[in-house]
Amino acid sequence: MPIPRRIPRQRLLLLLAALATPCIAAPEPPAAAAFDADWILQAVARPAPSRTPFVELRASPMLRQPLRLQGEYRREADGRLVRQVTAPYAETTTLAAGEAVIERAGRAPRRIALRQVPELAAVQAGFGALLAGDRALLLRTYEVRAEGTRERWTLGLTPRDPRLAAALRGIELHGRGSELRCVESTPAKGEPQRTLMAGAAAAASGIADPAGLAALCHGDGAAK
Template identity: 55%
Template sequence: MTQLPTNLRARTLLLALLLAAAPLYAAPPEAARVDADWILARLARPAPDRTAFVELRGSKLLKTPLRLSGEYRRPDAATLVREVRAPYAETTTIRAGEAMIARAGKPSRRFSLARAPELAGLQASFGALLAGDRAALEQHYRLASAGTRQHWTLTLAPKDAALAARLQAITLYGRGAELRCIETQPVGAETQRTLLAGAAQAVTPVMATDALAMLCHGDGVAR
């Protein structure tokens, strides 16, 4: 076992893995408002599933965010896979309480989720999200929804003091039954965005950072 990473990258990775594969969007009534129950009912989905992603990782040391692209997969209900294809090749697999990271030309690294209570808590929370279990999710987060069925947001604010000291909130942006973007707001650090499904497919190699943010948020999203 290698030492478990404790930074927000690991937490964002797990969140993205658990939320990545979203069903195709079907346009609902435009004026209908949403609440958390409506959103959770549409995010719940069984395995197997897969979706493309584009992750923007900001840093004060970089002029523009690092852009990663690849695919998230849930081959079965107990296995989560994140495959980075560019600008490097790396595969992270979460299964049976462990995470394994494999990168070309380097030995695989394996660590236990049980050794990090915050990370294990996130795993349990977003397992509840995939099941559409609001009561279980609210054990760890305060939920706030906004928007319409055409453009909605669901914000998760951590209740745990240790996690709240590092993470302000996680905001999900969606359209109908399609989860299009996950925006993670660390305390004192750059906002991290993961574009999924249709939003990821709309990204172009020359798209500017502000355009990527607009693509994440979507026109008309209440926020």
Template identity: 55%
Template sequence: MRKRWRWLPACLLAIAPSAWAQAGPDSDAILRALARPVPAATPFVEVRESPMLKSPLRLEGEYRRPDAGTLVREVRKPYVETTTLRDGQATLARAGKPERRFALSRAPELAALQNSFGALLAGDATALRAHYTLDAQGTRERWALRLVPRDRKLAARLRDLVLYGSGDELHCIVTTPAKGDAQRTLMGSAAEAATRAGETADIAALCRDGDIAG
């Protein structure tokens, strides 16, 4: 069950353009750019690699935040599945199967991520630092922000999250578990570019550089 929820860090970091006065990489400025009023939605393309898979698993869909306390992850390809996070509960709906519900408190690492949700939506660097150490690198035109969990239980599952972007736009989130392969999640225009390109998309380049063609 835990592998299913490896997408959660990514969904908490959906981004929209906002004012950025910093000339270089600054974690506070990057986090301010993460703040986005609700309702909001952003497309995503997620690629998972594993020795257990003959080829990488590619998921396409959309993250939606209908209100400040709700997050919806809607997978549209290669299957249809909707996951809703609200009030500390997770609800999983998939065609042809009974709806599943469970409390996020059952998984300490998910509870910690849920606590970070409000901080990310508000662009609150102080609150986010309660859960992660932050390290920004690069330039305004090409920046990276690394988040390393402080909580031991979370760190036992998650090594780090690295956000890649340029200016006010987030291109990609790389989620690296404590064990196993990293997972790339393209967001916004980078996800749209990957969808247009289909199976020929260079996921690594889009993650690093975004949709250069614009």
């Protein structure tokens, strides 16, 4: 199966959106807390280091069928955010010091300075706020909405910056309790990209069709 070599700006935007999200389940917030965006932010915020497996199905006109990616997201103690693809090929993307570095065996690393791409810098800043549980800082970049219950919730993020909105329609985080299970990024043009994480990634074993993964992302599939 051919693998795309060039990484368009829009795909990198979606990749960074998933890369910069929290990685593992945090302790359950106090039972007395009301359910709202603040409750979710408290649930998903956590200190480094953290790590979680992921499963992603990526569609492309270049491929006869969607490409299923598997690997691991890590947030290192020094603040670096790492996305390591292990199948069907090996690739590591590291977000640190204001740049994204994409590495594959046998190729020179690709370095992309975020200051040269304002919308990518906005994604990094917004998710830095998410990792810290800082709602006020997150609101500078996104309009935030919370839906559902503690047992099954969605946190929606809509870009405020017109440049970011021109490439990214929005992001939805889907979770159960204190576990973030899926990041669903919707570009301004094209289909949503879903990254299943933690328990949802484990439940995705053997599932390769977009409908099945979408059901898991939205909490309609079996939990593990």
